Amino acid sequence: MIQVSNLRKQFGDTEILKGISFDVPDKSILGIIGASGSGKTTLLRCLNGFETINGGTITCGNIKLEAGISATDYKRRVRDLRLKVGTVFQHFYLFPHLSVVGNIIEAPVHVLRTAKKSAEKEAYELLESVGLEHTARRYPESLSGGEQQRVAIARALAMHPALLMLDEPTSALDPRRIGSLRGLLRGFVEKGQTMIIISHSIGFLGGVSDNLLYLEGGLVVEYGPTDQVLNSPKDPRVKDFIAQAE
Amino acid sequence: MLIRLRKIIWLLSATLLIHAHVHAQKTLRWGADPSGGAPYVYTDPGNPDQYIGYEKDMVDALANAMGRKAEFVPSDWETLVSALQRKSFDVIVNGLEPTGDRAQQIAFSNPYYIFQLQLTVRRDDNRIHSIDDCKDKVVGTLGNTAASRLLQQRNTPYRAYQDPVGAYRDLELKRIDAVVMDVPAEAFYARDNTKLKQAGPPFSRGAYVIGLRKGDDAFKAEVDTAIEKIITDGTLEQILKKWKLWNDAQVEFQASVKTKTQPAVALEVTNASFNWSEALLRLTKAALVTVLLALGSMVIAVVLGLPLALGQWNGPKWLRTLCTVYVEFFRGTPVLVQLLFLYFGLPVIGIAMPGWLTALVGLGLNYAAYESQVYRAALDAIPNGQWEASYSLGMSPLLAFRRIILPQAFRIALPPMTNDFVSLFKDTSVAFAISVWELATAYRELANASGQFLLLGLIVSIFYLAMSLPMAQVARWLEQRLRSRATERVEEVEVPA
Numbered sequence: 001m002i003q004v005s006n007l008r009k010q011f012g013d014t015e016i017l018k019g020i021s022f023d024v025p026d027k028s029i030l031g032i033i034g035a036s037g038s039g040k041t042t043l044l045r046c047l048n049g050f051e052t053i054n055g056g057t058i059t060c061g062n063i064k065l066e067a068g069i070s071a072t073d074y075k076r077r078v079r080d081l082r083l084k085v086g087t088v089f090q091h092f093y094l095f096p097h098l099s100v101v102g103n104i105i106e107a108p109v110h111v112l113r114t115a116k117k118s119a120e121k122e123a124y125e126l127l128e129s130v131g132l133e134h135t136a137r138r139y140p141e142s143l144s145g146g147e148q149q150r151v152a153i154a155r156a157l158a159m160h161p162a163l164l165m166l167d168e169p170t171s172a173l174d175p176r177r178i179g180s181l182r183g184l185l186r187g188f189v190e191k192g193q194t195m196i197i198i199s200h201s202i203g204f205l206g207g208v209s210d211n212l213l214y215l216e217g218g219l220v221v222e223y224g225p226t227d228q229v230l231n232s233p234k235d236p237r238v239k240d241f242i243a244q245a246e
Numbered sequence: 247m248l249i250r251l252r253k254i255i256w257l258l259s260a261t262l263l264i265h266a267h268v269h270a271q272k273t274l275r276w277g278a279d280p281s282g283g284a285p286y287v288y289t290d291p292g293n294p295d296q297y298i299g300y301e302k303d304m305v306d307a308l309a310n311a312m313g314r315k316a317e318f319v320p321s322d323w324e325t326l327v328s329a330l331q332r333k334s335f336d337v338i339v340n341g342l343e344p345t346g347d348r349a350q351q352i353a354f355s356n357p358y359y360i361f362q363l364q365l366t367v368r369r370d371d372n373r374i375h376s377i378d379d380c381k382d383k384v385v386g387t388l389g390n391t392a393a394s395r396l397l398q399q400r401n402t403p404y405r406a407y408q409d410p411v412g413a414y415r416d417l418e419l420k421r422i423d424a425v426v427m428d429v430p431a432e433a434f435y436a437r438d439n440t441k442l443k444q445a446g447p448p449f450s451r452g453a454y455v456i457g458l459r460k461g462d463d464a465f466k467a468e469v470d471t472a473i474e475k476i477i478t479d480g481t482l483e484q485i486l487k488k489w490k491l492w493n494d495a496q497v498e499f500q501a502s503v504k505t506k507t508q509p510a511v512a513l514e515v516t517n518a519s520f521n522w523s524e525a526l527l528r529l530t531k532a533a534l535v536t537v538l539l540a541l542g543s544m545v546i547a548v549v550l551g552l553p554l555a556l557g558q559w560n561g562p563k564w565l566r567t568l569c570t571v572y573v574e575f576f577r578g579t580p581v582l583v584q585l586l587f588l589y590f591g592l593p594v595i596g597i598a599m600p601g602w603l604t605a606l607v608g609l610g611l612n613y614a615a616y617e618s619q620v621y622r623a624a625l626d627a628i629p630n631g632q633w634e635a636s637y638s639l640g641m642s643p644l645l646a647f648r649r650i651i652l653p654q655a656f657r658i659a660l661p662p663m664t665n666d667f668v669s670l671f672k673d674t675s676v677a678f679a680i681s682v683w684e685l686a687t688a689y690r691e692l693a694n695a696s697g698q699f700l701l702l703g704l705i706v707s708i709f710y711l712a713m714s715l716p717m718a719q720v721a722r723w724l725e726q727r728l729r730s731r732a733t734e735r736v737e738e739v740e741v742p743a
Contacts, residue, residue, distance in 0.1 A: 048638050049637075050634060050637070079640065079642070082637060082638055082639070082640045083640045085638075086638065086639075087635075087638040089631060089634070089635060089638075091631060092635075093629070093631035093632055093634065093635035094635075095632065095635070095650055095654075096654065097650075097653045097654050097657065106639070106649065106650075107639035107640060107641060110641070110645055110649060111639065111640045111641055111645070112640075155639070156638075156639070159639060159640060
């Protein structure tokens with residue numbers, strides 16, 4: 001679905017991503033793990049176009065972002081890419097002036113030009129799938145953190161993204177809810193969704209991801225099927241990280 | 247040493263004596279409005295620290311006849327009567343007409359000059375030949391004068407000015423259709439103006455008298471004797487001839503004084519026709535003008551403020567600079583000066599807007615600067631994440647701004663905007679400087695005509711409060727709602743996993 005090849009990003013003289021390659025197979029979850037400062041947030045911001053890459057390529061279907069193309073060309077491709085890549089931000093960023101349903105149908109109605117009626121119908125279905133159909137007419141401020149997160153997931157999914165990215169989805173949740181989030185996300189994967197999840201919680205990622213990528217110092221240190229990375233990591237730094245998490 | 251000290255003491259006592267002697271000579275302190283006051287009394291253009299005028303010359307002659315020393319107290323026309331009552335000066339000498347309402351407040355001397363009114367129109371105007379042609383025209387004149395009262399009695403729409411210059415300039419600029427003025431002022435300000443012409447002969451005879459405080463009959467007798475003296479001995483005739491104000495009416499009048507007979511022609515006396523129901527009606531109309539002015543200006547401010555805010559917030563450098571210059575200019579200079587500039591300055595380059603439009607545009611431009619800052623602060627208050635969330639959903643910057651950012655910024659900006667509206671509402675009172683008939687102008691004119699400063703002041707205040715208090719209440723309510731929405735959290739709803 002999405003292929004990243006030799007991706008580089010630097011801010012001034014500091015190189016944050018030093019050549020990163022991976023691909024996410026359809027209907028699977030790639031978990032990207034690493035300590036703070038490892039570059040995982042920058043990686044996510046490159047994948048949805050908030051940062052311009054300095055080297056390598058990002059390919060998603062027929063859209064290809066690469067370094068060296070003109071700024072206007074890059075901008076245009078980023079807009080195309082964003083229609084394929086949905087993002088659930090760490091702090092959700094729901095639109096406070098719109099109701100829950102309003103949040104979900106805003107982009108389908110105004111970007112995809114879906115008829116309001118059918119967009120609403122789908123919004124209710126999505127809300128049902130995240131267990132929040134009763135909150136449809138409420139405003140984000142009256143929702144708990146976990147509920148806001150599920151609305152943000154529904155809002156992103158309403159655009160039918162080929163790839164859904166979640167940034168630190170467990171940071172706003174109390175431990176009891178983490179399990180239910182895992183079930184929710186796996187459910188969407190069963191139905192065909194592809195995802196990238198960024199987290200520093202190896203416990204959560206271990207349980208939800210098909211593949212794991214361990215990032216440190218802007219480089220991929222370990223990358224492979226989740227079992228393999230967790231049970232027989234080749235790199236001692238990954239072993240340490242897992243040991244510390246446990 | 248001793249001699250020296252003696253000398254000093256001698257000098258000192260001499261100085262004191264001279265001083266005391268000067269004080270011993272009685273003064274004649276006279277009040278008049280010298281601004282735009284030619285040819286009565288006005289600042290000498292060639293010698294700006296001195297006043298000249300035919301009444302200045304006349305008062306000097308009067309003081310001379312009374313054995314007093316004339317002392318001029320520059321004052322404001324509209325408040326001359328109350329200033330006289332406050333003893334700011336001893337007499338009013340300012341082309342004062344003896345009217346019934348003034349007679350209730352002050353006493354009058356015998357007449358010293360017979361004035362007539364002159365109608366002036368633009369040179370190319372062929373519609374107006376006399377005051378009777380002005381029924382549906384707007385006529386300019388000075389406020390609270392014989393002319394303004396005459397117009398009021400005839401139900402002719404008029405606009406009151408504070409000096410003849412403004413009236414004649416607005417006539418040239420086609421803001422009004424005609425001007426009625428006492429002949430002396432007309433002769434000085436309009437007769438040589440090639441763009442204007444006299445419409446018909448002078449009309450409506452009245453007398454100028456000297457205004458005195460009531461109750462001092464001895465002083466009144468002294469003044470009347472002096473007037474008779476300067477008429478009888480030809481001093482006044484000389485003065486009037488010097489000022490080109492000598493005419494048939496004066497010949498006739500002075501002859502009657504000299505022979506101690508009644509003047510052949512009866513003098514017309516106009517009275518301020520003040521009644522409360524009419525005053526309240528006019529105040530209500532003025533209040534309506536105030537409301538419309540405030541609403542209209544606010545619309546301009548709200549609409550114009552947005553591009554200003556956007557330019558300053560996210561424009562290219564040149565645009566940002568331009569917007570900042572605009573904002574700082576309009577916030578850094580008084581709105582009164584801006585209005586005067588628009589009203590008097592712009593006609594120089596050919597843009598002559600009527601007063602109400604000037605006030606509307608001027609206040610709108612001014613408040614746009616303030617609204618832009620309200621918007622800017624509101625836009626800054628929207629977290630960057632709102633933009634990123636919009637972009638990540640595929641929205642264009644314009645769509646994100648229109649659908650996501652602006653509605654949120656508007657909610658933040660609404661309470662301060664409402665507050666600004668309340669102050670704009672009060673700021674409409676500066677429009678009185680350009681003769682727009684709003685509440686403050688109405689108050690000034692009605693109070694001057696009636697002397698009811700206190701009561702009318704209270705009524706006008708109530709008008710203002712009746713309109714601004716509800717607005718302030720709305721602002722408070724909006725603020726509270728915003729604050730409670732920001733902090734309020736409905737109980738978390740437990741959802742089974």
